[in-house]
Amino acid sequence: MNFLKPDTQAFSIWLNSFMNCLRFSSQHNDTTISLILEHKHLNIQAMLPTFSYKTIIEHQNFFKSLYPCAGGNYFHKLSEFFYDLEHEPSTFFQSPIISSNFANISTPFNKHDENILLKTKKLTIASIFETRKIDEKVLFLPCIKSDLSNIIRDVSLINKLSKLVESTKTAFPRDCVFSMKRAKQLLIPIGTVFLKNKSVFSLHFKLIHINKNSCELPALKSRVSDKLYIPDKEMLSMSLKKIFSMPIILYYKNFILEQMNRTLNSKNKLYKFKLTDSNLCSKCNIISSTEHALYFCVFPTYFIHKLALFLDYVLNDSKPEFIFLKENFYLYNMFYEGFSNDFYLQLSHLILVAKDRSLKISVEDDFIKWDDNNFYAHSILLSQFTCKLLHNAGLNNNIIYDFINFISN
Ligand SMILES: [Zn+2]
Numbered sequence: 001m002n003f004l005k006p007d008t009q010a011f012s013i014w015l016n017s018f019m020n021c022l023r024f025s026s027q028h029n030d031t032t033i034s035l036i037l038e039h040k041h042l043n044i045q046a047m048l049p050t051f052s053y054k055t056i057i058e059h060q061n062f063f064k065s066l067y068p069c070a071g072g073n074y075f076h077k078l079s080e081f082f083y084d085l086e087h088e089p090s091t092f093f094q095s096p097i098i099s100s101n102f103a104n105i106s107t108p109f110n111k112h113d114e115n116i117l118l119k120t121k122k123l124t125i126a127s128i129f130e131t132r133k134i135d136e137k138v139l140f141l142p143c144i145k146s147d148l149s150n151i152i153r154d155v156s157l158i159n160k161l162s163k164l165v166e167s168t169k170t171a172f173p174r175d176c177v178f179s180m181k182r183a184k185q186l187l188i189p190i191g192t193v194f195l196k197n198k199s200v201f202s203l204h205f206k207l208i209h210i211n212k213n214s215c216e217l218p219a220l221k222s223r224v225s226d227k228l229y230i231p232d233k234e235m236l237s238m239s240l241k242k243i244f245s246m247p248i249i250l251y252y253k254n255f256i257l258e259q260m261n262r263t264l265n266s267k268n269k270l271y272k273f274k275l276t277d278s279n280l281c282s283k284c285n286i287i288s289s290t291e292h293a294l295y296f297c298v299f300p301t302y303f304i305h306k307l308a309l310f311l312d313y314v315l316n317d318s319k320p321e322f323i324f325l326k327e328n329f330y331l332y333n334m335f336y337e338g339f340s341n342d343f344y345l346q347l348s349h350l351i352l353v354a355k356d357r358s359l360k361i362s363v364e365d366d367f368i369k370w371d372d373n374n375f376y377a378h379s380i381l382l383s384q385f386t387c388k389l390l391h392n393a394g395l396n397n398n399i400i401y402d403f404i405n406f407i408s409n
Pocket residue numbers: 281282283284285292296297298
């Protein structure tokens with residue numbers, strides 16, 4: 001799930017308070033921190049606009065001395081956050097030249113370099129990369145601006161900037177095309193944005209945290225190009241995490257993993273490998289893809305309808321809800337609030353057994369002869385099999401028994 005856990009939430013609040021404390025002291029010379037900063041000859045006004053990874057590393061001993069217990073591990077987390085911020089594709093280009101982790105080059109920038117960069121308004125790394133204008137967009141290239149030596153007439157500084165560009169190589173984002181407006185914003189370091197927008201750092205911390213923990217559906221692009229239904233990603237991610245953490249028989253965990261990765265052997269795939277004579281479903285006479293075999297074909301359609309009726313019967317007093325959510329709860333095994341963990345465990349087994357059987361049936365020769373009686377008998381059979389499977393694994397199977405009774409009556 002994407003929400004912040006208590007320790008992460010606490011750090012996000014601490015980060016906001018730490019940065020705003022520094023900002024406040026930079027604006028008010030009479031605060032205690034301002035006096036301490038002055039005593040230590042630390043010019044916070046000059047430091048804040050380009051505050052980043054190196055600022056923390058260089059001054060961490062002083063910052064730690066302001067906090068009881070040296071701030072615990074918060075300053076370590078803070079340096080990690082700034083490192084991530086400078087590596088995040090959306091904020092990479094706003095990394096300040098002199099104080100980002102990329103500035104750890106063999107010959108460090110000095111005060112003189114800093115003044116030149118300030119005068120020529122070269123503050124972020126976006127300002128020293130070569131760019132190309134494409135229509136109304138700006139493309140950044142992973143090499144130094146060719147005309148930079150016309151603006152900065154200091155060979156030693158140009159050499160340092162070339163080294164810095166070199167050091168960004170592995171972090172240079174793939175997505176480097178921006179609108180003109182965004183490209184202009186990239187010339188302003190986030191530290192400078194922070195002077196006007198108090199919460200910008202904690203906002204980026206939350207965004208980085210969400211990106212780090214988000215679970216992308218595998219084979220998403222091929223699903224989009226095949227025009228397949230894609231469920232709510234957050235709900236799916238939560239459901240998959242739940243399934244993989246439950247005591248589901250390994251064979252079926254592997255099955256759902258293969259389904260998500262789109263590596264199950266459908267009749268269509270077997271045909272492509274020349275292992276069957278036809279790629280058509282013998283019942284429906286259309287291409288028997290994995291989705292067809294698991295969900296759209298005649299047998300799964302029959303079984304899923306019964307199961308949706310059963311779910312609405314036991315969970316919704318027969319009011320229709322799951323009947324409209326077949327792709328979610330069945331094809332993608334998604335978790336719904338009405339399910340208890342035990343219910344979801346039993347239901348997931350039943351669905352995975354049914355999907356596994358449906359896929360096998362789709363390639364069997366006698367599938368063409370199947371009628372409603374076979375569908376009914378097979379639904380009972382695979383449900384009884386699920387009951388046995390659950391029983392042998394020492395799990396409850398009462399819900400599957402209820403389902404068998406439901407479809408038998
Ligand atoms: Zn079919």
